Amino acid sequence: MxxxxxxxxxxxxxxxxxxxxxxxxxxxxxxxxxxxxxxxxxxxxxxxxxxxxxxxxxxxxxxxxxxxxxxxxxxxxxxxxxxxxxxxxxxxxxxxxxxxxxxxxxxxxxxxxxxxxxxxxxxxxxxxxxxxxxxxxxxxxxxxxxxxxxxxxxxxxxxxxxxxxxxxxxxxxxxxxxxxxxxxxxxxxxxxxxxxxxxxxxxxxxxxxxxxxxxxxQGTRKLDVEVVGDEAHAGTTPERMRRDAFVDAVRIATALRELFHDPDDIMRFTIGRFEVSPGALAVVPGRVFFTVDIRHPDNATLARLGDRIEPVCRRAASRCDVRVAETRRADSxxxxxxxxxxxxxxxxxxxxxxxxxxxxxxxxxxxxxxxxxxxxxxxxxxxxxxxxxxxxxxxxxxxxxxxxxxxxxxxxxxxxx
Ligand SMILES: [Zn+2]
The missing domain is CATH 3.40.630.10 (Zn peptidases)
Structure with a gap:
């Protein structure tokens, strides 16, 4: 050789x-x-x-x-x-x-x-x-x-x-x-x-x-997202007066999915846990908790897109409050x-x-x-x-x-x- x-x-x-x-x-x-x-x-x-x-x-x-x-x-x-x-x-x-x-x-x-x-x-x-x-x-x-x-x-x-x-x-x-x-x-x-x-x-x-x-x-960032609205009666509360945490959480999840869409399919974006509270049939959800796990081999990409998670969550929420906390970050x-x-x-x-x-x-x-x-x-x-x-x-x-x-x-x- x-x-x-x-x-x-x-x-x-x-x-x-x-x-x-x-x-x-x-x-x-x-x-x-x-x-x-x-x-x-x-x-x-x-x-x-x-x-x-x-x-x-x-x-x-x-x-x-x-x-x-x-x-x-x-x-x-x-x-x-x-x-x-x-x-x-x-x-x-x-x-x-x-x-x-x-x-x-x-x-x-x-x-x-x-x-x-x-x-x-x-x-x-x-x-x-x-x-x-x-x-x-x-x-x-x-x-x-x-x-x-x-x-x-x-x-x-x-x-x-x-x-x-x-x-x-x-x-x-x-x-x-x-x-x-x-x-x-x-x-x-x-x-x-x-x-x-x-x-x-x-x-x-x-x-x-x-x-x-x-x-x-590849490096990774993991975050907790909490969406807080108001619990209300599912039968008596008109749509215009609701602060439905599930509705905003879905809007946020959709916006994040768009943020992390990668035509080259290298970015990994996962919402692996999604909890709706109180989780009752006849109650407008007052709180949603979900996790975000992103991974990418390029640290600059991970930093740039990861830092946009919180502003994108806030912009996507229409009526609820949003809290975002990073729980783990490891470079590539x-x-x-x-x-x-x-x-x-x-x-x-x-x-x-x-x-x-x-x-x-x-x-x-x-x-x-x-x-x-x-x-x-x-x-x-x-x-x-x-x-x-x-x-x-x-x-x-x-x-x-x-x-x-x-x-x-x-x-x-x-x-x-
Ligand atoms: Zn092994």
């Missing part, structure tokens, strides 16, 4: 698919999905098997204080590693690919490079970020966030599940299952990070494309520079079809990008179904994703200073 030197490592698609099948048995549900919350027996078993495969190859395994797991193939130089990975935990009614596919692709990439006998300059690592789905422990946070210092480790280790088990003791259980794993310091530097993940959306499959190169994890995380450039080189050299696209969902790479150049590879998934037991992807698509991870690691090893 021109940009990865003359080094070429082809992944073993059969081995990769077998391991997907094997992992899907750990926490398997009746409907063909997976229920594998962080550091439950099924997750610990998955972690131990992955660590075992790494050890069989002579790779080293390290586990940090929060239970993130690192499987390392040494390089010629003792330098920060070029890493790839994702998470092994799932939603309670999750699928066979979300998360674990990125872990298995990273392990396959390291093994393919090992099979090819390539000596890299930097060490290469396959990473399992702990607790990405965050369904078991409260308060919860992503292992990647804890690793980069975006969440306080002591508070997160004290988090408990419904049975009172702390994250600290769950991490200890993992250590006991992989007793030969060494320690790893939280925040230890990485040279670069690439995460492979199923798209969790329908676009790649619909467009018949092999790979998505992720440009950004762009992926630029060395990693997406290496991914694009890899995809072009393999002759795969691809497009650049933002990620609608959050991922570990968002946090890892705070400490090193990062990027993401998306693999098509059937009908875009995810966080769903019917989540599915083809062996061919999965193998292409892992191939791009392997090639990207080698290209980065050539290009990084």
């Amino acid at each position: 021109a940009n990865g030197g003359d080094r070429r490592a082809d992944v073993d698609g059969d081995r990769l698919w077998r391991r997907h099948t094997e992992m899907a048995e750990l926490g398997a549900t009746q409907k063909g999905g997976v229920n594998r919350a962080a550091l439950t027996p099924a997750d610990v078993e998955a972690r131990a098997r992955l660590a075992g495969w790494a050890r069989d190859r002579g790779f080293t395994v390290e586990i940090d204080a929060y239970g993130n797991q690192f499987m390392r193939r040494p390089g010629a130089a003792d330098a920060p590693a070029i890493a790839s990975g994702s998470h092994s935990d799932t939603q309670p009614t999750g699928g066979r690919f979300d998360g674990i596919s990125g872990v298995l692709s990273a392990v396959e990439a390291l093994e393919a490079i090992d099979d090819a006998g390539i000596v890299t300059d930097r060490p290469l690592e396959a990473v399992i970020w702990n607790n990405e789905e965050g369904t078991r422990f409260s308060p919860t946070n992503l292992g990647s966030a804890v690793y980069v210092g975006a969440a306080p480790v002591d508070v997160m280790l004290a988090a408990t599940d419904r049975d009172g088990v702390t994250m600290r003791s769950a991490v200890q259980t993992l250590r006991e299952a992989v007793p030969w794993a060494g320690p790893r310091e939280l925040g230890a530097p990485m040279a670069a990070f690439v995460e492979s993940h199923i798209e969790q959306g329908p676009e790649l499959e619909a467009e018949g494309l092999d790979i998505g190169i992720v440009t950004a994890i 995380t762009p992926f630029e520079g060395a990693v997406p450039e290496a991914i694009e080189t890899a995809v072009r050299e393999r002759g795969y079809s691809y497009k650049h696209m933002p990620s609608g969902a959050g991922h570990d790479a968002r946090y890892v990008s705070e400490i090193c150049p990062s990027g993401m590879v998306f693999v098509p998934c059937e009908r875009g179904l995810s966080h769903n037991e019917r989540e599915n992807a083809t062996p061919e698509d999965i193998a292409r994703g892992a191939q791009i991870v392997a090639d990207t690691l080698l290209i980065l090893d050539e290009r990084l200073p």
Whole structure:
């Protein structure tokens, strides 16, 4: 390969698919999905098997204080590693690919490079970020966030599940299952990070494309809107004298829908909750509460349109009072520079079809990008179904994703200073 030197490592698609099948048995549900919350027996078993495969190859395994797991193939130089990975935990009614596919692709990439006998300059690592789905422990946070210092480790280790088990003791259980794993310091530097993940959306499959190169994890703003009028008798109050909160809320919702209409279909606008009070058949509604969730990969667009929500709500209301409160705001995380450039080189050299696209969902790479150049590879998934037991992807698509991870690691090893 021109940009990865003359080094070429082809992944073993059969081995990769077998391991997907094997992992899907750990926490398997009746409907063909997976229920594998962080550091439950099924997750610990998955972690131990992955660590075992790494050890069989002579790779080293390290586990940090929060239970993130690192499987390392040494390089010629003792330098920060070029890493790839994702998470092994799932939603309670999750699928066979979300998360674990990125872990298995990273392990396959390291093994393919090992099979090819390539000596890299930097060490290469396959990473399992702990607790990405965050369904078991409260308060919860992503292992990647804890690793980069975006969440306080002591508070997160004290988090408990419904049975009172702390994250600290769950991490200890993992250590006991992989007793030969060494320690790893939280925040230890990485040279670069690439995460492979199923798209969790329908676009790649619909467009018949092999790979998505992720440009950004889109930003979001979430707001509460309250419309306040007057409750009145539905039979005796003439229309001209009503302050009907539902009528104004509908006008507002329509105006917001127009505000966020995007001919390019990139903006995401959702009213997911809509409550009418008092909610009685014969009472003119005196109050409506609803939520607004907007998402966009461009922070300037998110800022400009998000700031128009309140004035548009006020203008659209004819008789009622309107209160707007922002409850959450998170900027978009762009992926630029060395990693997406290496991914694009890899995809072009393999002759795969691809497009650049933002990620609608959050991922570990968002946090890892705070400490090193990062990027993401998306693999098509059937009908875009995810966080769903019917989540599915083809062996061919999965193998292409892992191939791009392997090639990207080698290209980065050539290009990084
Ligand atoms: Zn995921």
